[in-house]
Amino acid sequence: MLKFVVRRVLWTIPIILLVIFMTFLMMRAIKGSPFRKSERAVPPAVLENLNRKFGLDKPWYRQYFQYVENVATLDLGPSLVLRNQDVNSIVKEHFPISAELGGLAMLLAIVVGVPLGILAALRANKVTDYLLMLFANLGFAVPSFLVATLFIYFFAAKLGWFPTNGWGSASSKVLPVVALSLGPLTYFARIVRGQMLETLQQDYVRTAKAKGLRWRRIVTVHVLRNSLIPAVTAAGPLLGFLVTGSFIIENIFAIPGIGRYYVTSVSGRDYSTVMGITVLLAILIIVANLVVDILYGYLDPRTREQRT
Amino acid sequence: MVLNPQEESLRETVVSRESEELRFEAGAALRQSSLWRDALRRFTHNRGALIAMVAFLIMLLYVVVTPWIVPYDPNNVDFSASYLTPTWSHPFGTDQFGRDLFLRTALGGRISIGIGFAATVAIMVIGILYGAISGFVGGWLDNGMMRILDALYGLPYLPFAIITLAIFGTVNFWTMVVALTVASWFTTARVMRGQIITLKENDYVRSARAIGARWNRILFRHLLPNTLGLVIVFVFLELPGVVLGEAFLSFLGLGINPPNASWGSLAQDGYTQYLSHPHIIVIPSVAIAWLILSAFFIADGLRDALDPRTEGAA
Numbered sequence: 001m002l003k004f005v006v007r008r009v010l011w012t013i014p015i016i017l018l019v020i021f022m023t024f025l026m027m028r029a030i031k032g033s034p035f036r037k038s039e040r041a042v043p044p045a046v047l048e049n050l051n052r053k054f055g056l057d058k059p060w061y062r063q064y065f066q067y068v069e070n071v072a073t074l075d076l077g078p079s080l081v082l083r084n085q086d087v088n089s090i091v092k093e094h095f096p097i098s099a100e101l102g103g104l105a106m107l108l109a110i111v112v113g114v115p116l117g118i119l120a121a122l123r124a125n126k127v128t129d130y131l132l133m134l135f136a137n138l139g140f141a142v143p144s145f146l147v148a149t150l151f152i153y154f155f156a157a158k159l160g161w162f163p164t165n166g167w168g169s170a171s172s173k174v175l176p177v178v179a180l181s182l183g184p185l186t187y188f189a190r191i192v193r194g195q196m197l198e199t200l201q202q203d204y205v206r207t208a209k210a211k212g213l214r215w216r217r218i219v220t221v222h223v224l225r226n227s228l229i230p231a232v233t234a235a236g237p238l239l240g241f242l243v244t245g246s247f248i249i250e251n252i253f254a255i256p257g258i259g260r261y262y263v264t265s266v267s268g269r270d271y272s273t274v275m276g277i278t279v280l281l282a283i284l285i286i287v288a289n290l291v292v293d294i295l296y297g298y299l300d301p302r303t304r305e306q307r308t
Numbered sequence: 309m310v311l312n313p314q315e316e317s318l319r320e321t322v323v324s325r326e327s328e329e330l331r332f333e334a335g336a337a338l339r340q341s342s343l344w345r346d347a348l349r350r351f352t353h354n355r356g357a358l359i360a361m362v363a364f365l366i367m368l369l370y371v372v373v374t375p376w377i378v379p380y381d382p383n384n385v386d387f388s389a390s391y392l393t394p395t396w397s398h399p400f401g402t403d404q405f406g407r408d409l410f411l412r413t414a415l416g417g418r419i420s421i422g423i424g425f426a427a428t429v430a431i432m433v434i435g436i437l438y439g440a441i442s443g444f445v446g447g448w449l450d451n452g453m454m455r456i457l458d459a460l461y462g463l464p465y466l467p468f469a470i471i472t473l474a475i476f477g478t479v480n481f482w483t484m485v486v487a488l489t490v491a492s493w494f495t496t497a498r499v500m501r502g503q504i505i506t507l508k509e510n511d512y513v514r515s516a517r518a519i520g521a522r523w524n525r526i527l528f529r530h531l532l533p534n535t536l537g538l539v540i541v542f543v544f545l546e547l548p549g550v551v552l553g554e555a556f557l558s559f560l561g562l563g564i565n566p567p568n569a570s571w572g573s574l575a576q577d578g579y580t581q582y583l584s585h586p587h588i589i590v591i592p593s594v595a596i597a598w599l600i601l602s603a604f605f606i607a608d609g610l611r612d613a614l615d616p617r618t619e620g621a622a
Contacts, residue, residue, distance in 0.1 A: 011455060011459075012459075015455070015456075015458075015459035016459075018456065018459065019459065019460070019463070023471075026468070026471045026472070026475060027471065029475045030471070030474050030475050030477075137601060137604070138597070138601075140600070140604070141548070141596075141597040141600040141601040141604065142593065142596075142597045143552060143555055143556075143559075143575070143593050143596050143597065145555075145556075145559050145575055145576075145579065145589075145593070146575070146589060146590065146593035146594075146597075149578075149579055149582045149586075149589050150586075150590075152582070153582055153583070153586055157583055236461075237461070240463060240464040240465075241464075243464040243466070243467075244464050244465070244466045244556065247466055247556070247560065248556055248559060248560070251559075251560060252579070262467065262470070263470070263560050263561075263562070266470050266471070266474050266562075269474075274471065274474075277467070278467045278468075278471065281464065281467060282463055285463055285464065286459060286463075289458075289459075289461065
C-alpha cells in the first residue's frame with residue numbers, strides 16, 4: 001500500500017509540471033500585449049519597463065521556470081492589469097466563495113443523489129425507478145442556465161422566497177447551490193443505481209439470499225458496501241463538472257467567485273490571472289484525482305496493481 | 309439501462325432465429341454484415357432507442373427544413389413586432405427585435421448541431437489515433453501516454469476552451485470546434501486504447517501475425533474496423549457534451565458573433581429578459597435538452613445492440 005501511494009504521489013509531480021507547461025504555452029500563444037489596449041498610446045520606453053517589470057522580456061523557458069518556481073512557493077505573480085493586486089490576493093478574495101458554493105453543492109449532491117440511486121436500484125423497473133430516472137435524465141440534459149433562471153423566476157421574482165442574486169446571507173445561497181448541485185446529484189444517482197444493479201446480480205448476494213439472510217442485512221452489508229466504493233471514483237470527474245457549472249451559476253447569480261472573475265480576466269487579457277486560476281483549478285483536480293485513486297486503492301486492494 | 313426480463317427473452321429468440329437462418333443458408337457465403345444486421349434488429353426492437361432516434365431525426369428535420377419554408381428574414385428588425393408571445397404565425401414568438409424565434413431557433417440549431425458534429429468528429433479522430441497508437445505499440449510508450457491521459461482526465465474543458473478562443477482572437481464556427489475539442493478527447497482516447505488492447509488478444513490477430521502480416525495490415529484491417537461499433541456509440545455519447553459546451557461558452561458571451569446565433573446565445577438573449585419574457589430562454593434550452601436526451605438514449609440503445617453482453621450501466 002505504501003509503495004502504491006508513494007508511486008502515485010511521485011507521478012503527480014511531472015503531471016502538474018506538464019499541465020503548467022501546457023497552460024503556459026497556451027497563454028503565450030494569445031496575441032496582443034496586455035499593455036497595448038489602453039486608450040492612450042504607451043511610450044516605448046514605458047512599455048519596455050513594464051515588460052521588464054513583469055519579466056516578459058526574458059526568453060520563454062526562463063519565464064516558464066520562473067513561473068514553476070513561483071507556483072511551488074505558492075506565489076502566482078502580480079496581476080498584469082490591476083496594478084495594486086497580485087493573483088494571490090485575487091484568488092484569496094474570490095476562491096473561498098467558489099469553494100463554498102462548490103462544496104455545498106457537492107455535499108447536497110451526495111446527501112440526496114446517493115440515496116436516490118439506492119432507492120431506484122431497489123425499486124428497479126417499478127414506477128419509483130422510472131420517475132427517479134426520468135428526473136435523473138432531465139437533470140443531466142436540461143442546461144443549468146435554464147434551471148437557474150427558472151429558479152430565479154419562480155422562487156425569487158414571483159414568490160420572493162430568496163434573493164435573486166448575490167452571495168451573503170444563508171437564503172441567498174440556497175438557489176445557486178441547488179442549481180449547481182442538480183447535475184452532480186443526478187450523476188451520483190445514476191452511478192449508484194448502475195453499481196447497485198450490478199452488485200445485486202453477484203453470486204455472493206445470491207448465496208446470502210440462499211442461506212436465508214434478511215433482505216435488509218443483505219442490502220446494507222453486502223450490496224451497499226460493494227456498490228458505494230466504485231461510486232467514490234465518480235467524485236474526481238465530478239469536480240471538473242462543478243468547475244464548469246460554477247462558471248455559469250456564478251454568472252447568473254452575480255456571485256463574485258473565481259469562475260466569474262475568470263471570464264472577465266480573459267477578455268481583459270490579464271494573462272497572469274487567467275494562468276494562475278487555470279493552474280490552480282488544474283492542480284486542485286489532479287490532487288483530487290490522486291486522493292480518489294488512493295482512497296479507492298485503500299478500499300478495494302484489487303485495483304492497486306492496475307492503477308499504480 | 310437494465311433490460312427487463314421480457315426484453316431479454318425477446319433478444320434470445322432474435323438470436324436463435326438468426327442462427328437458424330444461418331444454418332438455412334449454409335451453402336451461401338457467410339456475409340460479413342450479419343453482425344450489423346443483428347445489431348440493427350436488436351436496435352429496432354428497443355422501444356426507448358427507437359423513440360430517441362425518431363426524436364433526434366425530428367430535430368434534424370426541423371433544423372434543416374424550417375429556414376427553407378418560413379417566410380421571414382432571420383435578421384430583419386421590426387420593433388412593432390417585438391416580444392410577441394407564441395401564435396400560429398410565430399410559433400415560438402419573437403425576440404426584442406421582432407425576429408421570428410421559430411426560424412432563429414432552427415438556424416441556431418444548425419450552428420449548434422453543426423459545431424457539435426464537427427467537434428465530435430475531431431474528438432473521435434484524435435481519440436482513435438491516440439488510443440490506437442498507445443494500445444497498439446504498447447510498452448513504455450503506452451505507459452507514458454496513459455500516464456499523461458490519467459493526469460489530464462477530469463480537467464475541466466471550459467477554461468481551456470476559453471483560452472483557446474482567446475488564442476484565436478476571433479470566434480467563428482471552426483475556432484469554436486477547435487476550442488471544444490482541445491480538452492475533450494481524453495475519455496475517447498482511453499476507451500479506444502482499452503478496446504485495441506482487448507482486440508489485440510484475439511486469435512485472428514495472432515493468426516494474422518503468425519502468417520507474417522505487417523503491423524499496418526493488422527492495425528487497419530483487423531483492429532480499427534472492429535472498433536467501429538464502439539466509435540458509433542461514442543459519437544452519440546460525445547455529441548451531447550459538445551453541444552452543451554458550446555451552449556455554455558455562448559451563454560457566457562464567448563460564442564459566435566451576432567447576428568448569427570447558436571442555441572446558447574439565444575438562451576443568453578432570453579436570459580437578459582427572463583423577467584418579462586421567460587419563454588425566450590426556455591425555447592433554446594428545451595431544444596438543447598431534446599438533442600442531448602435523444603442522443604443519450606440512442607447511444608444507450610446502440611451500445612446494447614452492438615454488444616449484447618454489456619448491458620451497460622446508464
